[in-house]
Amino acid sequence: MAYALQQLVNGLTLGMIYGLIAVGYTMVYGIIGMINFAHGDVFMIGAFIGIIVITALSGITAVPLGLLAALIISAALCGLYGFSIERVAYRPLRGSFRLAPLISAIGMSILLENYVQTSQGALERAIPNLIPGGITLMRQDGFAVQLTWMQIAIMAVTLVVLAVFTYIVTKTPLGRAMRAVEQDAKMAALLGIDTNRTISTTFIIGSALAAMAGVMFLLYYGVIDFYIGFNAGIKAFTAAVLGGIGSLPGAVLGGLLIGLIEAFWSGYATVAYKDAAVYSILAIVLMFMPSGLLGRHEVEKV
Amino acid sequence: MSNVLSIQNISTFYGPIQALRDVSLEVNEGEIVTLIGANGAGKSTLMMTIFGQPRAKSGAILYRGENITALPTFQIARRGIAQSPEGRRVFPRMSVEENLLMGAQVVKYADYDSQLKMVLELFPRLEERFAQRAGTLSGGEQQMLAIGRALMSKPKLLLLDEPSLGLAPLVIKQIFGAIRSLNRETGLTVLLVEQNANQALRLAHRGYVLVNGALTMAGTGAELLAKPEIRAAYLEGGH
Numbered sequence: 001m002a003y004a005l006q007q008l009v010n011g012l013t014l015g016m017i018y019g020l021i022a023v024g025y026t027m028v029y030g031i032i033g034m035i036n037f038a039h040g041d042v043f044m045i046g047a048f049i050g051i052i053v054i055t056a057l058s059g060i061t062a063v064p065l066g067l068l069a070a071l072i073i074s075a076a077l078c079g080l081y082g083f084s085i086e087r088v089a090y091r092p093l094r095g096s097f098r099l100a101p102l103i104s105a106i107g108m109s110i111l112l113e114n115y116v117q118t119s120q121g122a123l124e125r126a127i128p129n130l131i132p133g134g135i136t137l138m139r140q141d142g143f144a145v146q147l148t149w150m151q152i153a154i155m156a157v158t159l160v161v162l163a164v165f166t167y168i169v170t171k172t173p174l175g176r177a178m179r180a181v182e183q184d185a186k187m188a189a190l191l192g193i194d195t196n197r198t199i200s201t202t203f204i205i206g207s208a209l210a211a212m213a214g215v216m217f218l219l220y221y222g223v224i225d226f227y228i229g230f231n232a233g234i235k236a237f238t239a240a241v242l243g244g245i246g247s248l249p250g251a252v253l254g255g256l257l258i259g260l261i262e263a264f265w266s267g268y269a270t271v272a273y274k275d276a277a278v279y280s281i282l283a284i285v286l287m288f289m290p291s292g293l294l295g296r297h298e299v300e301k302v
Numbered sequence: 303m304s305n306v307l308s309i310q311n312i313s314t315f316y317g318p319i320q321a322l323r324d325v326s327l328e329v330n331e332g333e334i335v336t337l338i339g340a341n342g343a344g345k346s347t348l349m350m351t352i353f354g355q356p357r358a359k360s361g362a363i364l365y366r367g368e369n370i371t372a373l374p375t376f377q378i379a380r381r382g383i384a385q386s387p388e389g390r391r392v393f394p395r396m397s398v399e400e401n402l403l404m405g406a407q408v409v410k411y412a413d414y415d416s417q418l419k420m421v422l423e424l425f426p427r428l429e430e431r432f433a434q435r436a437g438t439l440s441g442g443e444q445q446m447l448a449i450g451r452a453l454m455s456k457p458k459l460l461l462l463d464e465p466s467l468g469l470a471p472l473v474i475k476q477i478f479g480a481i482r483s484l485n486r487e488t489g490l491t492v493l494l495v496e497q498n499a500n501q502a503l504r505l506a507h508r509g510y511v512l513v514n515g516a517l518t519m520a521g522t523g524a525e526l527l528a529k530p531e532i533r534a535a536y537l538e539g540g541h
């Protein structure tokens with residue numbers, strides 16, 4: 001019981017990070033119908049910007065302020081990355097054959113990894129735990145369930161970010177424009193929506209969310225390298241598909257589920273096969289629900 | 303009368319297929335102009351070419367004297383042209399309210415309340431369905447929503463592509479009545495595509511006939527209504 005509770009806490013923390021990345025995949029897929037394979041690398045760059053800012057500010061400002069600065073600066077710069085990636089690698093190919101932007105995305109992903117590898121080095125980079133300690137939720141048979149301050153901070157930040165994001169998408173003119181372009185880009189243009197600009201904004205927002213996930217990943221694990229984007233990217237992509245690609249709540253739900261599966265599998269079976277467990281469950285879900293857990297399946301008149 | 307829309311010798315293609323051949327047409331301030339023609343004549347193509355979707359391959363489109371032929375679609379909309387397009391194209395996963403808000407996006411919501419009041423008075427049905435997802439509306443309700451959405455931007459030129467499609471005769475009458483009164487009271491300029499040639503020609507000040515992508519006839523509504531070839535081609539079994 002206590003052990004399960006511990007896996008739940010760990011799984012939810014990891015799941016929130018996946019969820020934040022997955023939102024970016026699903027947004028881009030929704031609006032231009034492509035899988036942005038470079039998204040995981042934006043997450044990785046976000047983590048690197050985080051470590052640079054945190055290192056630069058350490059000793060100068062208080063820790064919470066430093067972390068907040070890392071989140072904001074990383075989000076802003078990665079927003080710029082996302083904007084540029086779309087401009088350089090995808091927009092020129094719009095209207096081209098379907099696989100073209102996909103190939104371009106893979107190229108962009110390799111480019112970003114190599115760029116970070118050469119500029120930041122191929123070795124792992126580490127930071128100490130900046131928010132040590134925590135609270136003990138319960139004790140049972142000599143096992144103490146720990147909820148660390150770091151986990152609380154990560155969950156709190158994710159919830160705030162997702163709340164703001166949800167508000168933007170559901171209630172503001174910008175969010176409406178994004179959804180309109182997703183549903184019928186030509187009609188949106190007929191109503192005066194600058195679709196290119198809306199697509200750029202989508203990339204900026206998605207990349208900013210991935211950047212914040214990157215910073216939190218850095219804080220949680222304390223170690224990053226230029227290759228973390230690959231694994232986390234595939235997990236988050238899986239989360240988006242599991243939740244139903246194109247569905248924003250689905251992306252968050254999928255992220256949480258994958259975090260939980262990983263945590264429980266590692267806790268009860270073996271760490272070695274945790275990825276296999278994730279993909280097996282994805283395969284099973286898709287067999288019964290081909291459009292994912294919250295994917296669209298209602299009938300619509302067109 | 304000042305010129306609102308001047309289409310000059312445009313030709314439009316879908317790949318190798320030519321859909322419009324050297325079409326020229328004028329719409330003046332305060333006019334209701336109708337475009338009639340058989341299925342596949344190119345009426346919807348003309349309406350969409352005005353918005354650059356697809357772009358005219360040759361010729362020019364002038365809106366109040368400004369050449370808009372090469373403008374991005376959203377810029378054309380922001381000049382004050384609105385369209386209720388063929389196929390309605392409501393946003394299926396948005397509520398009726400959100401669809402209407404989308405229509406008002408151009409006017410930056412300044413006149414949102416007054417426009418909304420006008421649209422809901424015209425289509426009380428939309429008020430009943432205000433929170434419903436547009437994709438689940440009936441065909442006729444979607445048509446009302448598409449027209450309402452176009453009106454929300456307080457357009458100076460309104461393009462209506464078969465607004466009567468799928469609507470009950472009573473509602474058609476209502477819509478045509480509304481177009482007439484908007485035109486009389488606010489001077490709204492309208493370009494109207496209709497299958498229902500009889501009613502359209504009665505409503506319109508002038509009309510054009512499109513055959514196989516080319517204009518073959520033009521005249522006042524009454525003139526066209528009186529022409530035997532029009533009666534034979536578009537009005538038989540008419541009301």
Ligand SMILES: Nc1ncnc2c1ncn2[C@@H]1O[C@H](COP(=O)(O)OP(=O)(O)OP(=O)(O)O)[C@@H](O)[C@H]1O
Pocket residue numbers: 316319321339340341342343344345346347348388
């Ligand atoms: N996207 C497209 N690709 C290829 N051909 C097209 C396309 N859209 C229309 N066409 C062709 O262009 C011609 C004109 O079509 P258009 O839709 O403008 O006709 P219409 O006058 O609006 O007809 P209807 O009364 O049936 O709505 C038709 O022959 C049609 O097949």
Ligand SMILES: [Mg+2]
Pocket residue numbers: 345346347388463
């Ligand atoms: Mg048509």
